[in-house]
Amino acid sequence: MCPMIKAFTVSTPAYPWDLLDEGVDRFLDGAIEHIGANAIFSPICYYWEEAAAFWWGGVMPHNKKIRRYFPEDGRFFVTPDIDCYKDTKIKPDRSKDPLLEGFESLAVLSQACKKRKMNMSVWFPVFKNPYLARKYPECTPIDIFGGRQKHGLCPNHPDVIGYYLGTIRHIIRHYDISSIGLDKFGIEYWAGGCYGEGWYTAINNGQEWAADIDPQFLLLNAPCFCEHCARQAQAWGYDWKNIKDRIQVLADGCLKRDASVTMRLGQKGFFKGEAGLARLLLEEPEVYQWCRFKIQTMVETARRIKELLTAEASHITVGAGLDPSVGSNFQRFRHYGWIYGTSMRDLATVLDGISGSSGMSADEKYYMHMIDKEAVGDRCEFRGGDVHAVSPCGPDDVRSQIKMFDKVGSSAYCIFGYTWAPLENLHAARDMLFEIEQRILQERSVVQKVGGR
Numbered sequence: 001m002c003p004m005i006k007a008f009t010v011s012t013p014a015y016p017w018d019l020l021d022e023g024v025d026r027f028l029d030g031a032i033e034h035i036g037a038n039a040i041f042s043p044i045c046y047y048w049e050e051a052a053a054f055w056w057g058g059v060m061p062h063n064k065k066i067r068r069y070f071p072e073d074g075r076f077f078v079t080p081d082i083d084c085y086k087d088t089k090i091k092p093d094r095s096k097d098p099l100l101e102g103f104e105s106l107a108v109l110s111q112a113c114k115k116r117k118m119n120m121s122v123w124f125p126v127f128k129n130p131y132l133a134r135k136y137p138e139c140t141p142i143d144i145f146g147g148r149q150k151h152g153l154c155p156n157h158p159d160v161i162g163y164y165l166g167t168i169r170h171i172i173r174h175y176d177i178s179s180i181g182l183d184k185f186g187i188e189y190w191a192g193g194c195y196g197e198g199w200y201t202a203i204n205n206g207q208e209w210a211a212d213i214d215p216q217f218l219l220l221n222a223p224c225f226c227e228h229c230a231r232q233a234q235a236w237g238y239d240w241k242n243i244k245d246r247i248q249v250l251a252d253g254c255l256k257r258d259a260s261v262t263m264r265l266g267q268k269g270f271f272k273g274e275a276g277l278a279r280l281l282l283e284e285p286e287v288y289q290w291c292r293f294k295i296q297t298m299v300e301t302a303r304r305i306k307e308l309l310t311a312e313a314s315h316i317t318v319g320a321g322l323d324p325s326v327g328s329n330f331q332r333f334r335h336y337g338w339i340y341g342t343s344m345r346d347l348a349t350v351l352d353g354i355s356g357s358s359g360m361s362a363d364e365k366y367y368m369h370m371i372d373k374e375a376v377g378d379r380c381e382f383r384g385g386d387v388h389a390v391s392p393c394g395p396d397d398v399r400s401q402i403k404m405f406d407k408v409g410s411s412a413y414c415i416f417g418y419t420w421a422p423l424e425n426l427h428a429a430r431d432m433l434f435e436i437e438q439r440i441l442q443e444r445s446v447v448q449k450v451g452g453r
Contacts, residue, residue, distance in 0.1 A: 002430065004038045004118070007437040008411045009383075011039035012418035013123070015046075016077045016105035017069040018060070024112045030062070032116070034426040035415045036433050041121040041181055042109055044078060044171065045092070046071045047128055047151075060419045072097060074131025078104050084169040088162025090136055090153075110175040121179040121319075122171045126164050126301075127152045128184035141187055141223030144244070144251045149223050152188025155301050155341075156228040168305055172313040179352075182305070182320040186340030187294055189222045214262050216276050217254035219287075220247055222339050224294075233293050243293075246286035277336070294341030302350040319353035319383065324368040325375055344372055348379035355383040355414070360393065362400040369408060385410040387429060390417035395428035402432040 012031055019027050031037035060067055075095040085091050106122060113120040130151040133140045141154045153160045171180060225244055233240040265271065280287045302320070309316050322344055323337035337343070344354055354376050358368040369384050376382040385405045389398050405413065415421075415429050 002033050002036060002434075004032050004116075005036035005433055005437050006038060007440045008413070009039050009119070010035060010037050010413050010415065010433055011041060011119075011121075012037050012415045014040045014042040014109060015069075015071075015419070016042075016100055016103060017066045017071075018063065018419050019105055019109060020099065020103060021060075021063040021066045024108050028112055028116060028118065031418055034423065035418060035430045036437075037118070037415070037418075039119040039121070040109065040113055041123045042106060043123040043125065043183075044106060044167065045074055045076045045125060045129065047073055047125060047130060047184075061422060062419060066099070071095075072131070074129035074133075078106050078174075081170045081174065084173070085162065085166040088159040088166060090132060090139065090159050090163040090166075092132065092163070092167070106171075106175050110177055114176055119178045120175075121181045122175060122177055123181045123183055124164075124167060124171070125183040126185055127155060127160070127188045129153060132163075141189070142226045143221055143223045144225055144247050145221070146225075149189060152184075154224050154226055154228060155187060155297050156224070156232045157226070158228065161301075161304065164301070165304060165308055168308055169312070172309065172316055177316060179317045179319060180305075180309070182302070182318065182351075185301075185320045185322060186298060186337065186342045187222070187224050189340055214254050214257070215271050216280060217251065219277055219280065219336075219339055220251040220254060229293075229297070232297065236293070236296060238289055238293050243286045243290045246284065247290060250280070250284065250287070291338055291341075295338065295343045295346050298341040298343075299346050299350055302347055306350055306352075317352035319351055319355065319381075320347060321355045322347070322372075324356045324358050325371050326368060344375040345377070345379070348376045348382075351380050353381040353383050355386065355412075358386055360388055362397070362404045365401060366404050366408065369405070369410075373408075383412045383414075384408065385413035386416060387413055388416050389421035389425040389429055391422075393425060395424050398425050398428045399432050402429060402436070406436050 012035060014027060014031075021027075022030070028037075028040070031040065060069075072095050076092045077095055077100060079094050080092045082091060110120050128151065133150045133152055136153075136159070137148055137150065139153050139157045139160050141149045141152060143149060153163070155161070168180065171177070230240045230244075233243070281291065282288075302318070305318055309318055320342075322342045323340070325337065325344055344356070348354055354372075356368055356372040358365045358372075365386065373382050373384065385402075387398060387401045387405070393401075402413065413429075413433060415426070418426065
């Protein structure tokens with residue numbers, strides 16, 4: 001069996017259905033064998049998605065029994081500790097999937113990781129939870145037209161605050177872990193159908209705006225304008241009425257435009273590299289203040305979570321995976337994190353670590369990595385090294401990604417898609433990472449010898 005890499009972090013996700021398929025011990029030993037993993041992150045809940053291979057199709061090639069899995073929308077994979085949710089009416093429910101019945105994945109996994117001296121993080125999709133949004137519609141974000149967004153929760157709603165703090169309490173009270181990862185961290189907003197289809201997801205893998213969407217409308221249609229956001233904004237000194245009135249005018253203006261003209265311009269590539277959003281931020285102070293309010297909301301959310309950890313489990317760190325500062329993330333349906341309230345620079349003042357969800361190619365990853373790293377600065381740890389090992393990437397693509405991250409000084413690598421990637425991709429990653437480790441160990445040996453003279 002190949003040894004575990006120790007000179008830097010190598011992580012990969014572990015889903016409950018993967019653990020059930022081959023057993024926790026075999027899964028972890030396989031992750032060590034095939035990629036040299038020394039860290040695992042696993043979700044407490046998830047959202048509707050074809051977990052076998054996401055948007056690129058296919059099955060899980062390493063699994064023997066569960067070749068494709070569709071997780072329930074937003075239900076917990078473990079039994080919630082209801083005592084942790086006394087401060088909220090939102091009560092998470094456990095999965096009803098017979099496959100997962102009686103399987104406390106996080107508890108079993110944390111024990112197995114501890115035995116192997118592997119770090120473990122619990123992955124928490126904080127606000128994207130369509131199941132809870134449908135169960136508690138009064139806790140969902142409201143857009144400028146008064147519509148309730150039914151796939152997520154509003155961060156300023158008191159019951160939502162009680163829910164996410166309750167979940168953090170559940171995690172730290174029940175699992176022996178080193179960190180918590182905040183996923184889908186932002187005021188949740190979906191530009192398209194309820195399952196992610198539509199609009200700009202289909203144009204050049206999400207690199208261009210689709211023909212039927214005005215990029216300015218995409219921004220102005222984002223939430224949230226609920227009473228709880230209004231109350232919080234006023235407490236922070238924002239002129240909420242003025243902000244809302246101006247955004248209403250601008251959003252209505254988008255609707256008054258001839259949609260056929262927008263369609264034709266989109267087909268001609270007019271909106272590629274759209275700069276109209278910058279004009280809105282520069283010339284419309286109400287839009288800028290609104291975006292800053294959303295950013296302040298997410299910083300305050302992170303601060304509450306960090307304060308809870310400091311008080312009750314100071315040894316556990318908290319980080320977030322954020323949409324990149326420019327371009328689209330690897331999922332292609334979310335652009336510009338500040339639309340959702342995520343600012344790497346601002347959140348870096350509160351979180352222990354930040355990672356960026358970048359594009360598929362090495363060039364995309366390099367460009368986004370460098371910009372995001374500058375935004376984070378030395379305010380907290382910036383965790384790069386998000387390596388895609390899934391199709392359509394091949395072994396050469398995997399190697400080029402790792403070479404690039406090594407060149408820019410990454411100290412952590414996440415091999416995304418361990419379960420879905422072909423073995424030749426995983427082994428390409430493993431061999432490259434072992435080469436880097438050997439080089440690092442040799443460099444350290446030289447330094448020690450020089451220092452000992």
